[in-house]
Amino acid sequence: MSRPRTVIVGAGIVGLTTAYFLARAGREVIVLDRDEIGDGASYGNAGLLSIGHYPLTRPGVSWRGFKWMFDRNAPLFIRPRPDADLLSWLWTFHRHCNQSWLDRCMKELCAMGFPTLELFEEIIAVEGIECDYRRDGWLDVVLKKENMASAEAEAKTLVPHGYSHTVISGDELRRRSPCFTDEVAGAVWYRDSAHCSPGDFMMGLGAACARLGVEIRTSCTVAGLERDRFGKAAGIHTSRGETIEGSAVVISAGVWSDALTRDMGLDIPMQGARGYHLQYEGIPQLPFTGCVLHETFVAVTPMHEQLRLAGTLEIQPLGRPWMRNRLAMLPAGAKRYIKGIEQGTQVAEWAGYRPCTSDGMPVIGAVPGTPGLFVGAGHAMMGMTLGPITGKVLSDMVMGAPPPLLLPMADPARYAMNGRSAARYEGSAPANGAPPRETAGLRS
Ligand SMILES: Cc1cc2nc3c(=O)[nH]c(=O)nc-3n(C[C@H](O)[C@H](O)[C@H](O)COP(=O)(O)OP(=O)(O)OC[C@H]3O[C@@H](n4cnc5c(N)ncnc54)[C@H](O)[C@@H]3O)c2cc1C
8 A cells, every 4th residue: 555645845944854754754755846956045045043033023123114115225125016915914014013922923933943953953963964054153243332232132032932142242253253343343142053054954955855765856836736525635736737646735835835825725925035145265264153244134154164145135026137236235234244255256146035924923734624735834034944843843743743842823724714715914713713813912
């Protein structure tokens, strides 16, 4: 008798970690991706495995975003356009930018942090993946002295969740890594986090999946879900009309997930926030660990002997031409902090999309109304970090085993359409008739 097969849509960090844990448990798995492996967000991100990271929905962020809306050089750029989906997304996002919602999000996101790094370390050790993984924290590097207090206050909010940090002066920072300029006032060192070369990790993970018998099929675009006569997931069909059968289906298609799930009873309010990276070799000295530059939001990550600058958030329709002025913001935003970037040779440039939901939380779990259908998407700027724990939770759910963590804030039920046609509004009752979970935080 053949083993029950799981069909996974998307070979990013969520799809491949889900495939990996299923295959390790002896399940038959096929992963489908419309692109070649190596291009997506999971391969080109900043590689900061920054556990305890805030979601995008933070008090004040929406107001700052609205202010920046017309500035093509602001860290967050939203191309203004009369688009009902965007306007609804912005309104819901704005309503979630409050302290009580943030507190609820952080409880769940922080609980995912340490387990996800344990899973990274397990996969890397068991599969022998060379990805320059280093568990040496990350630095919030502050240029202006007057910003040190707020940077430290932010770190202190993580202490009740079991996270530790150290404040270091500019002089101490320069003693450890002479590449920091004299202008830098200091840094907050988040001690528990890690960083890696994400592309190397992903290629190693893909190879490990293949060794475990996972079939990874590229250039294969999934167009929709196949159901059996009871309405249960029975596989998918591709854009070429082929049907690929499976007793469970996992949608982990990053920023494109909502386009697929809308016909499956789930209306995820999703926007793609594009970011870029530039990679350099030959920079005389590298920082001793990964950094985020406090005032410019540029991520700076040493990877092997190279340095990656990554960042900027750009919300506009998917697939628009690159905004090269925003690419140029990366070295411009880093040079006051790090010496010698202009001496390096640029070896790569890249752009990718962060999948952002309007409430700032990912969508992880079973899709109500369709047994056998699961989704893992919407991790925004935390997807590399939270990928392994998401994959573990999803693989356990697929196998009917109790997951290592309960993630009620990430429950897909909050976006269940219950037979309605897709409509992007909040406050609809989920399948079980309980009060809608995400609006409870907004009222308080
Ligand atoms: C500039 C930048 C820096 C970042 N830095 C960090 C960081 O430091 N730390 C961190 O934790 N996160 C970071 N992120 C976020 C992180 O990269 C993403 O959250 C994460 O990679 C999302 O993973 P995913 O598996 O959900 O989606 P993806 O990696 O986007 O994978 C989805 C896959 O689905 C495929 N697909 C889509 N539609 C279909 C279809 N119809 N049929 C078949 N296949 C399909 C796509 O081709 C793609 O390969 C960053 C992102 C960017 C852009």
